[in-house]
Amino acid sequence: xxxxxxxxxxxxxxxxxxxxxxxxxxxxxxxxxxxxxxxxxxxxxxxxxxxxxxxxxxxxxxxxxxxxxxxxxxxxxxxxxxxxxxxxxxxxxxxxxxxxxxxxxxxxxxxxxxxxxxxxxxxxxxxxxxxxxxxxxxxxxxxxxxxxxxxxxxxxxxxxxxxxxxxxxxxxxxxxxxxxxxxxxxxxxxxxxxxxxxxxxxxxxxxxxxxxxxxxxxxxxxxxxxxxxxxxxxxxxxxxxxxxxxxxxxxxxxxxxxxxxxxxxxxxxxxxxxxxxxxxxxxxxxxxxxxxx
Amino acid sequence: xxxxxxxxxxxxxxxxxxxxxxxxxxxxxxxxxxxxxxxxxxxxxxxxxxxxxxxxxxxxxxxxxxxxxxxxxxxxxxxxxxxxxxxxxxxxxxxxxxxxxxxxxxxxxxxxxxxxxxxxxxxxxxxxxxxxxxxxxxxxxxxxxxxxxxxxxxxxxxxxxxxxxxxxxxxxxxxxxxxxxxxxxxxxxxxxxxxxxxxxxxxxxxxxxxxxxxxxxxxxxxxxxxxxxxxxxxxxxxxxxxxxxxxxxxxxxxxxxxxxxxxxxxxxxxxxxxxxxxxxxxxxxxxxxxxxxxxxxxxxxxxxxxxxxxxxxxxxxxxxxxxxxxxxxxxxxxxxxxxxxxxxxxxxxxxxxxxxxxxxxxxxxxxxxxxxxxxxxxxxxxxxxxxxxxxxxxxxxxxxxxxxxxxxxxxxxxxxxxxxxxxxxxxxxxxxxxxxxxxxxxxxxxxxxxxxxxxxxxxxxxxxxxxxxxxxxxxxxxxxxxxxxxxxxxxxxxxxxxxxxxxxxxxxxxxxxxxxxxxxxxxxxxxxxxxxxxxxxxxxxxxxxxxxxxxxxxxxxxxxxxxxxxxxxxxxxxxxxxxxxxxxxxxxxxxxxxxxxxxxxxxxxxxxxxxxxxxxxxxxxxxxxxxxxxxxxxxxxxxxxxxxxxxxxxxxxxxxxxxxxxxxxxxxxxxxxxxxxxxxxxxxx
Numbered sequence: 012x013x014x015x016x017x018x019x020x021x022x023x024x025x026x027x028x029x030x031x032x033x034x035x036x037x038x039x040x041x042x043x044x045x046x047x048x049x050x051x052x053x054x055x056x057x058x059x060x061x062x063x064x065x066x067x068x069x070x071x072x073x074x075x076x077x078x079x080x081x082x083x084x085x086x087x088x089x090x091x092x093x094x095x096x097x098x099x100x101x102x103x104x105x106x107x108x109x110x111x112x113x114x115x116x117x118x119x120x121x122x123x124x125x126x127x128x129x130x131x132x133x134x135x136x137x138x139x140x141x142x143x144x145x146x147x148x149x150x151x152x153x154x155x156x157x158x159x160x161x162x163x164x165x166x167x168x169x170x171x172x173x174x175x176x177x178x179x180x181x182x183x184x185x186x187x188x189x190x191x192x193x194x195x196x197x198x199x200x201x202x203x204x205x206x207x208x209x210x211x212x213x214x215x216x217x218x219x220x221x222x223x224x225x226x227x228x229x230x231x232x233x234x235x236x237x238x239x240x241x242x243x244x245x246x247x248x249x250x251x252x253x254x255x256x257x258x259x260x261x262x263x264x265x266x267x268x269x270x271x272x273x274x275x276x277x278x279x280x281x282x283x284x285x286x287x288x289x290x291x292x293x294x295x296x297x298x299x300x301x302x303x304x
Numbered sequence: 305x306x307x308x309x310x311x312x313x314x315x316x317x318x319x320x321x322x323x324x325x326x327x328x329x330x331x332x333x334x335x336x337x338x339x340x341x342x343x344x345x346x347x348x349x350x351x352x353x354x355x356x357x358x359x360x361x362x363x364x365x366x367x368x369x370x371x372x373x374x375x376x377x378x379x380x381x382x383x384x385x386x387x388x389x390x391x392x393x394x395x396x397x398x399x400x401x402x403x404x405x406x407x408x409x410x411x412x413x414x415x416x417x418x419x420x421x422x423x424x425x426x427x428x429x430x431x432x433x434x435x436x437x438x439x440x441x442x443x444x445x446x447x448x449x450x451x452x453x454x455x456x457x458x459x460x461x462x463x464x465x466x467x468x469x470x471x472x473x474x475x476x477x478x479x480x481x482x483x484x485x486x487x488x489x490x491x492x493x494x495x496x497x498x499x500x501x502x503x504x505x506x507x508x509x510x511x512x513x514x515x516x517x518x519x520x521x522x523x524x525x526x527x528x529x530x531x532x533x534x535x536x537x538x539x540x541x542x543x544x545x546x547x548x549x550x551x552x553x554x555x556x557x558x559x560x561x562x563x564x565x566x567x568x569x570x571x572x573x574x575x576x577x578x579x580x581x582x583x584x585x586x587x588x589x590x591x592x593x594x595x596x597x598x599x600x601x602x603x604x605x606x607x608x609x610x611x612x613x614x615x616x617x618x619x620x621x622x623x624x625x626x627x628x629x630x631x632x633x634x635x636x637x638x639x640x641x642x643x644x645x646x647x648x649x650x651x652x653x654x655x656x657x658x659x660x661x662x663x664x665x666x667x668x669x670x671x672x673x674x675x676x677x678x679x680x681x682x683x684x685x686x687x688x689x690x691x692x693x694x695x696x697x698x699x700x701x702x703x704x705x706x707x708x709x710x711x712x713x714x715x716x717x718x719x720x721x722x723x724x725x726x727x728x729x730x731x732x733x734x735x736x737x738x739x740x741x742x743x744x745x746x747x748x749x750x751x752x753x754x755x756x757x758x759x760x761x762x763x764x765x766x767x768x769x770x771x772x773x774x775x776x777x778x779x780x781x782x783x784x785x786x787x788x789x790x791x792x793x794x795x796x797x798x799x800x801x802x803x804x805x806x807x808x809x810x811x812x813x814x815x816x817x818x819x820x821x822x823x824x825x826x827x828x829x830x831x832x833x834x835x836x837x838x839x840x841x842x843x844x845x846x847x848x849x850x851x852x853x854x855x856x857x858x859x860x861x862x863x864x865x866x867x868x869x870x871x872x873x874x875x876x877x878x879x880x881x882x883x884x885x886x887x888x889x890x891x892x893x894x895x896x897x898x899x900x901x902x903x904x905x906x907x908x909x910x911x912x913x914x915x916x917x918x919x920x921x922x923x924x925x926x927x928x929x930x931x932x933x934x935x936x937x938x939x940x941x942x943x944x945x946x947x948x949x950x951x952x953x954x955x956x957x958x959x960x961x962x963x964x965x966x967x968x969x970x971x972x973x974x975x976x977x978x979x980x981x982x983x984x985x986x987x988x989x
Binding site: 017019020023024026027030031034035037075078079081082083084085113114115116117118119131133134135136159162163164165205206207208209232233235274281283284285286287288289291292295296298299302 | 316317325328329332336341347350351354355357358578585586587588590591592594595598599604605606607609610611612613616618620623624625626627628630631634635639642643681682707708709738740741780783785786787788968975979986
């Protein structure tokens with residue numbers, strides 16, 4: 012669509028400019044022009060990503076009647092392995108239970124072997140776990156149960172019962188999938204060393220100083236370790252026959268070493284039942300003094 | 305209609321371009337003259353002619369229509385206008401003014417109502433309205449107000465701002481001010497609050513009586529000097545909001561009693577929760593208590609248990625034992641009252657705590673302490689009759705230990721009680737894991753919130769004297785903790801906080817709060833009750849009038865509620881049985897309820913800057929005497945009894961015609977003549 016267009020301004024401007032140029036030319040004149048420039052700045056934008064983890068849990072079913080019994084007294088529980096070891100550990104924990112009943116305020120105690128594939132581990136304060144070079148890896152079910160136990164404030168003592176540690180590769184093979192936290196050598200002032208008796212070493216059938224546990228600052232259960240790991244064959248040192256006679260000699264310390272092994276057992280169970288109670292007690296005096304004010 | 309003629313330029317080019325061309329021409333011409341060039345005059349004439357042609361001067365004939373001016377009538381309806389006769393005066397005046405303004409044929413009137421509950425932002429409202437009106441037609445702004453205005457105009461108005469003041473000059477008023485009050489205080493301690501009673505315009509008496517009502521029901525009265533800062537103590541009795549209302553006596557001729565009351569609200573926070581946990585012996589549930597209590601950094605825990613009973617001795621020398629004697633006497637006698645909560649875990653009668661200390665615990669609870677008892681479920685046979693704690697506990701656990709799988713269940717009371725009401729939200733009950741053991745027993749008092757085997761009571765809460773008691777007939781929450789299949793942490797946390805008397809967990813609480821609405825306030829009253837489904841609450845308004853409000857079941861079980869719309873600001877009393885709570889409607893610590901006397905001081909700067917006036921209506925006897933006049937620009941705009949509205953003489957063009965002054969033919973001829981003459985003159989050289 013062509014509209015009407017006023018040509019007068021164009022005509023007038025042209026005449027004006029021509030006349031001006033004519034004037035300029037006739038006077039020999041010149042003119043000048045200049046430029047300015049600008050710069051642009053670009054701002055980069057950064058993006059970040061957030062990762063989250065999903066916890067999961069598995070629950071084993073427990074027969075109600077069994078559960079009634081399991082909640083009636085304090086159980087010392089161990090993970091079942093081969094028949095021979097089961098027998099020794101059963102004897103060992105029974106020996107320790109006698110000592111606890113004899114020397115501490117614990118009254119009703121019993122010993123039970125558990126199968127992590129099917130048993131609910133929640134009823135047990137402490138799991139004694141013999142772990143040997145021949146042990147088979149855990150089933151997926153067992154891994155789930157053990158992890159749930161550790162994630163809800165349980166405590167496991169791994170014992171190689173051989174006087175020496177397993178190679179890390181072998182440990183990883185047997186415990187594949189289990190959330191074992193990073194372990195450190197037991198610190199010199201650890202509450203395990205004064206939770207009942209004052210102890211410097213934790214001898215069992217053997218007297219090796221290899222002992223590791225979860226450090227206080229990484230446990231979310233009031234700093235109480237969920238995993239402990241040693242090599243001294245404590246169950247063998249604690250084991251007694253029906254007449255109360257020891258089943259294995261303690262090397263090299265003999266009966267004096269066995270007494271220390273029992274004391275370790277008492278400290279261990281107290282640690283599992285009362286956590287950092289003993290180390291709190293040191294602060295209780297300070298707190299009490301503060302209270303009156 | 306008016307005819308109007310005027311000269312305009314209708315340039316063909318943008319004006320700036322035209323100016324540019326003119327500038328170049330001037331330069332060229334000046335150079336030409338300086339060089340004494342022949343014909344420069346002729347060329348200047350030609351360029352001038354061309355510029356004039358480009359500028360295109362025209363003669364315009366317009367037909368105009370005059371436009372009406374606009375007057376803005378502003379009515380202050382803020383809270384301070386509600387006192388005395390102010391509102392009535394304003395209403396009467398508004399009617400008269402509207403009538404008078406309607407008699408000016410060249411004036412439109414806009415009316416603006418300004419509300420303000422906490423302060424009057426009169427100018428903000430005016431500025432907003434003016435933005436929608438044509439500025440050049442504004443004749444004036446007339447405000448009907450008490451002068452208690454708390455903002456300033458964004459810019460000076462083009463028209464006079466007049467204030468017609470209701471109320472009287474030099475009114476008398478007493479008010480109570482909180483000069484300083486902390487927003488937080490530690491429970492059990494006192495905070496200092498600085499108050500002041502002020503009389504205006506001058507001291508009415510040397511001292512005034514001040515009453516201090518607390519939300520606890522306590523009332524203290526004191527006499528304070530007027531016009532001086534006074535510091536008073538306010539005990540912080542509980543966590544959460546601690547309320548108090550200070551009120552002073554009302555003067556005989558006083559303008560308003562509203563600002564004689566002031567509310568003070570201090571948030572109570574607990575210093576630290578001091579917990580004494582007594583476990584009879586180490587057991588698997590002990591770790592659950594410790595994990596729960598020690599996970600809270602605000603808890604100071606003192607745990608006491610016996611690792612070795614006195615009857616059990618071995619031959620180990622003491623130096624090899626890590627056992628130290630616990631300061632039993634200090635804990636259960638000297639320091640017992642410093643604890644906020646005492647927990648007896650796995651408690652049974654053959655307990656480690658001697659009877660005389662249990663008697664101390666009973667006294668401690670009765671005088672305001674908190675006790676949680678979780679009964680042992682091993683086979684130890686209880687002999688309860690003799691225990692000093694027996695009279696304290698709602699359930700005497702005489703029954704046997706009951707065994708079997710059961711999932712704790714909420715009783716009807718449990719579904720209503722704030723301690724347990726939300727447990728199923730934390731985790732649906734069908735996910736709760738079973739417990740296996742509990743003590744049997746009959747609840748003789750208290751409220752059973754959870755039941756266990758055969759509907760036997762499992763968790764019972766009770767009030768004892770000034771204190772509180774919670775009783776768990778089982779110690780098996782550790783099963784929930786160990787399996788992660790129950791709301792154990794939330795349950796223990798809520799029970800513990802109920803025991804230390806957190807007000808939001810009270811099962812029998814009357815609460816009220818006020819919310820602003822368009823027409824006033826909604827007073828929402830809620831009552832928490834374990835039993836009632838309806839109830840009546842007496843509401844006494846600031847004037848002393850009593851209304852009965854009927855509460856009905858609310859959204860949550862156990863919650864009764866009702867809403868009462870109110871218009872009066874001030875202090876309301878709510879009474880129900882033994883409860884008497886206070887609620888303040890409308891904020892008192894705000895400008896609107898500060899100095900409420902009618903005043904010129906806030907408006908004077910604006911009236912002066914715009915040439916407007918201030919007229920006290922009281923001095924004019926009645927609103928009818930205020931005169932209104934239309935005044936031409938530049939004239940005085942107000943007098944003692946009249947206010948003026950500026951005449952802006954604005955119009956609208958309804959038709960126009962333009963005639964060019966330089967026709968093209970004339971231009972062409974004259975240009976041709978000039979150019980030819982110039983060239984001829986230049987050619988002669």
